[in-house]
Amino acid sequence: MGVQFGIIGCGNISRFHFEGIEKCGGAVALIVDVNRAAAEPWVNRTGAKFSNDYRKVMEDPEVQVVSILTGAKSHKEMCLAAIEAGKHVVCEKTMTNSVEEGFEVVQASRKKGLFFTAFMKRFFPAVDKMKELLPDIGTVFQGTVRTFQQWGNFYAGEGLGDFSAVVDTYGGAVLKCAGSHMLDLIAYLMGRPDSVYCHIDYVPETRFDRKVSAVFSYKRGTSVLFEAAAHPLKKIGYERNSWDEFFEITGTDGRLTLYTVKWDVPEGNAPLLLYYDNRTEAVTEFRFDPVNPFDLEIAAIAEAVREGKQLGPGVIDGFNVDAMISSMEESHRQGRMVLIDYMGIQG
Ligand SMILES: NC(=O)c1ccc[n+]([C@@H]2O[C@H](COP(=O)([O-])OP(=O)(O)OC[C@H]3O[C@@H](n4cnc5c(N)ncnc54)[C@H](O)[C@@H]3O)[C@@H](O)[C@H]2O)c1
Structure with a gap:
C-alpha cells in the first residue's frame, strides 16, 4: 500500500495533488471540503471517505499525511491540528498569513512529523x-x-x-x-x-x-x-x-x-x-x-515519508516566505x- 493522504480542500489546486498522488502510487484515505459538491468527483475517483469537518482527518488512523489545500486563512489552525495529531503535513503556499502565524507553526513542528511547504517550482x-x-x-x-x-x-x-x-x-x-x-x-x-x-x-x-x-x-x-x-x-x-x-x-x-x-x-x-x-x-x-512539477513534488514527498526523511521546502522555508512578506x-x-x-x- 502506498502512502495514505488525507486531503483538505478540493478547489483549483487540488487536481494537481490528487493526480500527483495517483501517479506516484499513493492513496487518498479521506477527503474533506465544506462544499460536498467540490469533493464529489474526487471521492468518486479515489473511493476515499468524505467529511465536511477537517478535524476528522486528524482522527483518522489511516491518514499518514495531511495535505492542506484550503486558502491561507485556515492554514495555521489546520497545520497546528495536524502536527498535534502526529501527522506529516503538506501545506500549500503560503504556509500561513503572517510571520507571527508562521512562527507558531515552526515552534509546533519541532521534533514532530515531517512538514512540506508546497513551493512546487x-x-x-x-x-x-x-x-x-x-x-x-x-x-x-x-x-x-x-x-x-x-x-x-x-x-x-x-x-x-x-x-x-x-x-x-x-x-x-x-x-x-x-x-x-x-x-x-x-x-x-x-x-x-x-x-x-x-x-x-x-x-x-x-x-x-x-x-x-x-x-x-x-x-x-x-x-x-x-x-x-x-x-x-x-x-x-x-x-x-x-x-x-x-x-x-x-x-x-x-x-x-x-x-x-x-x-x-x-x-x-x-x-x-x-x-x-x-x-x-x-x-x-x-x-x-x-x-509537471506537482508530480515530481508529490512523488518526492511520498518517498520522503516512506523513508522518514525531511525534504525541502520544509517548515522553515514556508516561514521564511511568510517573514519576507x-x-x-x-x-x-x-x-x-x-x-x-x-x-x-x-x-
Ligand atoms: N502552487 C501553486 O501554484 C498554487 C496555485 C493555486 C493555489 N495555490 C494555493 O492552494 C491553496 C488553495 O487555493 P485554491 O485556489 O485551490 O482555493 P479554492 O478556493 O479554489 O479552494 C479551496 C477549497 O477549500 C474548501 N475549504 C475552505 N475552507 C475549508 C475548511 N475550513 N474546511 C474544509 N474545506 C474548506 C473550499 O470549499 C474550496 O473547495 C491556497 O493556499 C493557494 O495559495 C497554489
Missing part, C-alpha cells in the same frame, strides 16, 4: 540545474525577479469582478499568489535576504495588491530587485502567452537566467535556463522535456527600508 529540473551551476558564476552580486501574470486590467478604473474573493482566499493578491513562489526561489538560490524596501500598489480602497516592487539586500552587499504584477497583456513573456516570469542571477564569472512556464499548464513547455560563462564568453541554453508589508506601511524580522528563527 523548486521541482522543475531547470531550477535544479540553476542551483548546480550557481557556484560557476563566481561571486553573486545581483538578482532580478519578475512575476507578471495576466489577471486583467486593474489599473484603468475597472472593478475586481471575479477577483473580489482573492484576498479572502489567499490572504493577498499578486504578492501571495504569484510572488511567494519567487520569494521562495530567492531564499533557496541566494539565501535569506536581510532587509527590504517595498512599495505595494493596491487597487484603491481594497486590500488587493495589483503590483509590488521591492529591493532585497544582504549584509554581504548583494541585492535582488523584485517585481510582481497583475496585467492585461496577452502575448508577453517567454512562452508569448502572457506568463512573464523570470529569475536572473549575476555573478563575477557569469549569469544564470531562468524563464518559468504557466503554472497550470506545465506540460506545455519546460522552463528555459540560460547560462552565460564569462570565461569562455559562451551562452548555453538548457532546454528540458516538459514535466510580512516585512515587505511593514516596509510599505513605514515607507522605508526595514530589516526582515525572522523572529529569531534560524534559516
Whole structure:
C-alpha cells in the first residue's frame, strides 16, 4: 500500500495533488471540503471517505499525511491540528498569513512529523540545474525577479469582478499568489535576504495588491530587485502567452537566467535556463522535456515519508516566505527600508 493522504480542500489546486498522488502510487484515505459538491468527483475517483469537518482527518488512523489545500486563512489552525495529531503535513503556499502565524507553526513542528511547504517550482529540473551551476558564476552580486501574470486590467478604473474573493482566499493578491513562489526561489538560490524596501500598489480602497516592487539586500552587499504584477497583456513573456516570469542571477564569472512556464499548464513547455560563462564568453541554453512539477513534488514527498526523511521546502522555508512578506508589508506601511524580522528563527 502506498502512502495514505488525507486531503483538505478540493478547489483549483487540488487536481494537481490528487493526480500527483495517483501517479506516484499513493492513496487518498479521506477527503474533506465544506462544499460536498467540490469533493464529489474526487471521492468518486479515489473511493476515499468524505467529511465536511477537517478535524476528522486528524482522527483518522489511516491518514499518514495531511495535505492542506484550503486558502491561507485556515492554514495555521489546520497545520497546528495536524502536527498535534502526529501527522506529516503538506501545506500549500503560503504556509500561513503572517510571520507571527508562521512562527507558531515552526515552534509546533519541532521534533514532530515531517512538514512540506508546497513551493512546487523548486521541482522543475531547470531550477535544479540553476542551483548546480550557481557556484560557476563566481561571486553573486545581483538578482532580478519578475512575476507578471495576466489577471486583467486593474489599473484603468475597472472593478475586481471575479477577483473580489482573492484576498479572502489567499490572504493577498499578486504578492501571495504569484510572488511567494519567487520569494521562495530567492531564499533557496541566494539565501535569506536581510532587509527590504517595498512599495505595494493596491487597487484603491481594497486590500488587493495589483503590483509590488521591492529591493532585497544582504549584509554581504548583494541585492535582488523584485517585481510582481497583475496585467492585461496577452502575448508577453517567454512562452508569448502572457506568463512573464523570470529569475536572473549575476555573478563575477557569469549569469544564470531562468524563464518559468504557466503554472497550470506545465506540460506545455519546460522552463528555459540560460547560462552565460564569462570565461569562455559562451551562452548555453538548457532546454528540458516538459514535466509537471506537482508530480515530481508529490512523488518526492511520498518517498520522503516512506523513508522518514525531511525534504525541502520544509517548515522553515514556508516561514521564511511568510517573514519576507510580512516585512515587505511593514516596509510599505513605514515607507522605508526595514530589516526582515525572522523572529529569531534560524534559516
Ligand atoms: N502552487 C501553486 O501554484 C498554487 C496555485 C493555486 C493555489 N495555490 C494555493 O492552494 C491553496 C488553495 O487555493 P485554491 O485556489 O485551490 O482555493 P479554492 O478556493 O479554489 O479552494 C479551496 C477549497 O477549500 C474548501 N475549504 C475552505 N475552507 C475549508 C475548511 N475550513 N474546511 C474544509 N474545506 C474548506 C473550499 O470549499 C474550496 O473547495 C491556497 O493556499 C493557494 O495559495 C497554489
